[in-house]
Amino acid sequence: xxxxxxxxxxxxxxxxxxxxxxxxxxxxxxxxxxxxxxxxxxxxxxxxxxxxxxxxxxxxxxxxxxxxxxxxxxxxxxxxxxxxxxxxxxxxxxxxxxxxxxxxxxxxxxxxxxxxxxxxxxxxxxxxxxxxxxxxxxxxxxxxxxxxxxxxxxxxxxxxxxxxxxxxxxxxxxxxxxxxxxxxxxxxxxxxxxxxxxxxxxxxxxxxxxxxxxxxxxxxxxxxxxxxxxxxxxxxxxxxxxxxxxxxxxxxxxxxxxxxxxxxxxxxxxxxxxxxxxxxxxxxxxxxxxxxxxxxxxxxxxxxxxxxxxxxxxxxxxxxxxxxxxxxxxxxxxxxxxxxxxxxxxxxxxxxxxxxxxxxxxx
Amino acid sequence: xxxxxxxxxxxxxxxxxxxxxxxxxxxxxxxxxxxxxxxxxxxxxxxxxxxxxxxxxxxxxxxxxxxxxxxxxxxxxxxxxxxxxxxxxxxxxxxxxxxxxxxxxxxxxxxxxxxxxxxxxxxxxxxxxxxxxxxxxxxxxxxxxxxxxxxxxxxxxxxxxxxxxxxxxxxxxxxxxxxxxxxxxxxxxxxxxxxxxxxxxxxxxxxxxxxxxxxxxxxxxxxxxxxxxxxxxxxxxxxxxxxxxxxxxxxxxxxxxxxxxxxxxxxxxxxxxxxxxxxxxxxxxxxxxxxxxxxxxxxxxxxxxxxxxxx
Numbered sequence: 001x002x003x004x005x006x007x008x009x010x011x012x013x014x015x016x017x018x019x020x021x022x023x024x025x026x027x028x029x030x031x032x033x034x035x036x037x038x039x040x041x042x043x044x045x046x047x048x049x050x051x052x053x054x055x056x057x058x059x060x061x062x063x064x065x066x067x068x069x070x071x072x073x074x075x076x077x078x079x080x081x082x083x084x085x086x087x088x089x090x091x092x093x094x095x096x097x098x099x100x101x102x103x104x105x106x107x108x109x110x111x112x113x114x115x116x117x118x119x120x121x122x123x124x125x126x127x128x129x130x131x132x133x134x135x136x137x138x139x140x141x142x143x144x145x146x147x148x149x150x151x152x153x154x155x156x157x158x159x160x161x162x163x164x165x166x167x168x169x170x171x172x173x174x175x176x177x178x179x180x181x182x183x184x185x186x187x188x189x190x191x192x193x194x195x196x197x198x199x200x201x202x203x204x205x206x207x208x209x210x211x212x213x214x215x216x217x218x219x220x221x222x223x224x225x226x227x228x229x230x231x232x233x234x235x236x237x238x239x240x241x242x243x244x245x246x247x248x249x250x251x252x253x254x255x256x257x258x259x260x261x262x263x264x265x266x267x268x269x270x271x272x273x274x275x276x277x278x279x280x281x282x283x284x285x286x287x288x289x290x291x292x293x294x295x296x297x298x299x300x301x302x303x304x305x306x307x308x309x310x311x312x313x314x315x316x317x318x319x320x321x322x323x324x325x326x327x328x329x330x331x332x333x334x335x336x337x338x339x340x341x342x343x344x345x346x347x348x349x350x351x352x353x354x355x356x357x358x359x360x361x362x363x
Numbered sequence: 364x365x366x367x368x369x370x371x372x373x374x375x376x377x378x379x380x381x382x383x384x385x386x387x388x389x390x391x392x393x394x395x396x397x398x399x400x401x402x403x404x405x406x407x408x409x410x411x412x413x414x415x416x417x418x419x420x421x422x423x424x425x426x427x428x429x430x431x432x433x434x435x436x437x438x439x440x441x442x443x444x445x446x447x448x449x450x451x452x453x454x455x456x457x458x459x460x461x462x463x464x465x466x467x468x469x470x471x472x473x474x475x476x477x478x479x480x481x482x483x484x485x486x487x488x489x490x491x492x493x494x495x496x497x498x499x500x501x502x503x504x505x506x507x508x509x510x511x512x513x514x515x516x517x518x519x520x521x522x523x524x525x526x527x528x529x530x531x532x533x534x535x536x537x538x539x540x541x542x543x544x545x546x547x548x549x550x551x552x553x554x555x556x557x558x559x560x561x562x563x564x565x566x567x568x569x570x571x572x573x574x575x576x577x578x579x580x581x582x583x584x585x586x587x588x589x590x591x592x593x594x595x596x597x598x599x600x601x602x603x604x605x606x607x608x609x610x611x612x613x614x615x616x617x618x619x620x621x622x623x624x625x626x627x628x629x630x631x632x633x634x635x636x637x638x639x640x641x642x643x644x645x646x647x648x649x650x651x652x653x654x655x656x657x658x659x660x661x662x663x664x665x666x667x668x669x670x671x672x673x674x
Contacts, residue, residue: 053570074576086567090589099585100575147571 002029003063003077003154003187005050010059012045019045021211022059027189032181035191036198037208038234046208047157047191051080063154074103079148080157083164085140087132087147093119094128097147111150118149121183138169145180155187162197174200195235199223207231225359229351232281238312238324240349241287245280247273247350254350256280260319262297266348267360279351286347287325289313289333295340299323301333315339413653419646426640437647447648449623450631453538454655457609457627460542461549462602468546469553469598474587476554477561487558494551498611505544506531506616531617537625541612548612549605553598560594561587603659607652628652 005027012020020042027033035043048054050061052073061069068076079100087096094115101111119125122142132140141161148156158177162170178201181188192198198205199219207214207222207230215227226232232240245256248263249270256278257263264280292298299315302322306312311331316322325341333339350358420437423430441447472490476483493501508515509530520527530540564587572582588595610629613619619626619634626634628648636645 051570051574053573073570073573078574080571080574082567082571084565084567086565086571088568088571088586088589090592091585099572099577103576103578103581151575 002185004029004065005155005187005189006062006065007046007050008060008062010046010049010061011057012042012049012054013057018211020049023211023213024059025206025213025216027187029187030185032178032188032190032201032203034198034202034205035189035208036193036195036202036205036235037214038193041208042211043191043193043206043208044159047080047159047189050076050155050189051078051157052076053080074100077154078157079151079153079155080159081141081144081148081161083160085132085144085161085164087140087143089132092129092131093124093135093143093146096132096143097150100147100151114150114152115146118146121149121180122146137165138173141165141173145177149180149184153186155189156184158188158190160192161190162192162194170197177201195237199235205235207234209234226349226357228355228357229279229281230355232349232351232357236283238284240281240283241323242351243280243321243323245278245350247275247278249273249275253345256348256350258297258317258319258321260317262317264296264343264345264348266345266350268348268350268358269362272358272362273350277353279353281349281351281357282343282347284312284324285310285326286344287323288342288344289315289325289327289331290340290342292338292340295342297323297341297343298338299341301335301337301339304331304333304335306331313339315341416646416649416653419643420650422643424642424646426642433643437644438651440644441647441651446623446626447628447631450626450628451651453623453625454607454609454627456538457542457545458603458606460539461545461606462599464542464546465549465553465602465606466595466598469550470557470591470595472550472554473557473561474583477558487554490554491551493548496548498548499615501544501548502612502615505540505547509540532621534621534624537617537621541609541616541625544616545606545609545612549602553602556594556598556601557591560591564590600659600662604656607656607659628655 007023007025007027010020010023011018023042023046035046037043045054049056049069052068052071056069059069060067063077088099091099097115097118098111101114115128116125119128122145124139124142124146127135127139127143132143135143141164144161162173165173174197177190181201190197190201199222202219204216204218205222206216209230215222215231217225217227222231222235226235226240229242233242243256243258245258245264247270248255248257251265252270253266254268254270254273255263255265258280266280288295297317299317301313302316303314304311305314306329309329311327311329311333313325313327313331313333314322315325323341325339327333346360348360421432421434423433423436476487476490496504506514509527511517511527511529511532514527516527516530528536530536530543568586568590569582572586577585608629609627610633613625613627613630614633617625619630629652632645632648632652635641635648
């Protein structure tokens with residue numbers, strides 16, 4: 001069982017504070033959607049509104065073309081995994097999973113069959129008679145997912161379910177969630193502020209900021225063609241380099257000039273751009289480290305971050321601006337060295353003052 | 364610089380023994396200073412009277428002399444004293460009347476008032492306010508309510524042309540009257556304990572239950588009540604210990620009458636020791652009460668110790 005979810009012009013206020021403004025979104029059946037955004041952007045509120053844990057002030061939410069925003073949470077056919085797992089502490093794992101089914105009068109045989117199936121998928125048959133207090137964080141997480149699976153919901157909602165796990169377990173659970181999605185073929189909505197989780201899990205990412213949706217797109221669309229400066233800065237680690245620049249639109253492709261005279265040739269068509277102030281954006285992996293004097297600009301190395309497969313170089317330009325570039329893993333560059341920075345015009349971005357984005361190669 | 368930083372780690376064992384932080388859990392005699400004030404009052408006001416009471420209960424004693432050792436004589440006299448046996452029964456009857464009622468009404472009020480509205484806050488204060496009154500005021504209020512012909516109860520019954528039950532003079536109702544006054548007086552504490560327990564229950568468990576299609580009754584039975592089970596037991600134990608010591612209400616409302624039917628153990632002790640000046644027998648009765656309460660307190664201890672099986 002799976003579901004299309006349609007969110008139309010939804011708004012939400014807590015007292016005088018507006019949390020979501022006129023937000024619309026359609027989620028296709030079997031899609032894995034991730035709501036990504038910083039704390040307080042409204043992503044959890046939106047998820048809780050779909051779940052029925054928050055009321056909808058205006059607008060509507062429909063699952064499979066049926067409005068559900070007036071229905072109580074249990075009648076919406078969805079299951080939710082909470083950040084804190086929200087297991088019932090006095091019930092065994094089995095009872096935790098059975099509770100929702102017992103409440104709607106499912107027969108004992110079906111309940112047992114579903115619990116056995118879910119615990120087999122999640123590899124936890126040996127945990128069924130334990131209580132949540134006797135489980136580790138990762139095991140509780142499994143139980144919480146199991147409790148959702150046995151309900152055979154039309155859609156799964158996950159509210160930052162990985163944030164209480166340690167790094168290794170988080171990576172493993174992430175992969176298991178992806179496998180679970182392939183296996184169950186259900187609609188899944190996943191809320192996170194972690195861009196790695198978003199990039200790795202999502203069919204489509206919904207980037208949210210400040211009560212609104214900034215961009216909806218596949219992970220690589222979001223990464224390569226961020227719709228706004230916010231998205232460009234929020235997705236990707238380290239954050240994209242931004243430099244205030246003026247435009248030279250005399251050629252077919254725009255050339256940007258930084259304050260201290262450095263010029264970079266982009267591959268963004270001049271005729272798409274109007275006059276005005278722009279921010280030039282480029283990711284660290286598109287800034288190559290070359291010998292001093294051979295790149296677009298020279299800088300002095302402030303900090304090195306060795307990530308193993310590559311080295312991040314934080315170089316300071318003449319006017320004090322810091323640019324993050326990328327070198328090979330065994331880079332010989334050291335702090336204090338003077339290096340050249342070569343910007344890849346094919347991967348450059350421009351952002352207007354209003355935050356709108358232009359990307360290299362756009363017609 | 365690096366050498367200096369490394370110094371503390373490479374210090375010789377002899378040097379580290381001398382540092383005060385070598386073992387912060389090592390016993391220090393000066394620690395006694397911090398426990399001494401409590402120890403002093405515990406010994407003089409609790410331990411000593413307790414032991415003296417036990418000693419007294421084995422002696423024939425009055426105000427003029429603490430005389431001969433009588434062994435279990437005082438206890439045998441108590442066993443044969445119908446009034447004492449009656450007072451034990453009365454006390455149990457009173458505990459039975461008040462404790463379950465206090466727990467259930469306290470829980471009910473807490474469930475009703477566990478919300479963030481102004482009305483709930485006002486009502487919480489109101490229900491708790493009776494707890495701060497002294498027993499004298501409480502009994503005065505309830506005597507006015509129960510007083511025949513002109514009391515509040517009589518007046519209300521009068522509107523419907525009925526006669527109010529004689530809560531103070533009717534032998535089968537007198538203890539119930541005292542119990543009603545006591546419940547009204549003591550309801551604040553159980554309510555507050557239940558409220559604080561209810562507020563400890565994580566909100567998201569209720570949200571999970573809502574997603575699990577639990578209706579209000581299922582939520583109460585499967586989520587709320589199991590979550591406050593320990594508080595429920597705690598309230599029962601606290602109230603058993605408190606209500607076993609009934610004295611003021613019985614003394615001020617009925618003087619133990621009619622016909623000793625509302626005379627609790629403490630009142631019996633008071634009568635025996637300080638009105639008939641039979642201190643030995645009074646002390647023996649006190650020890651029996653002490654044991655009764657101790658059993659209840661032990662139950663509390665066992666409950667607290669069993670919490671390990673909970674999450």
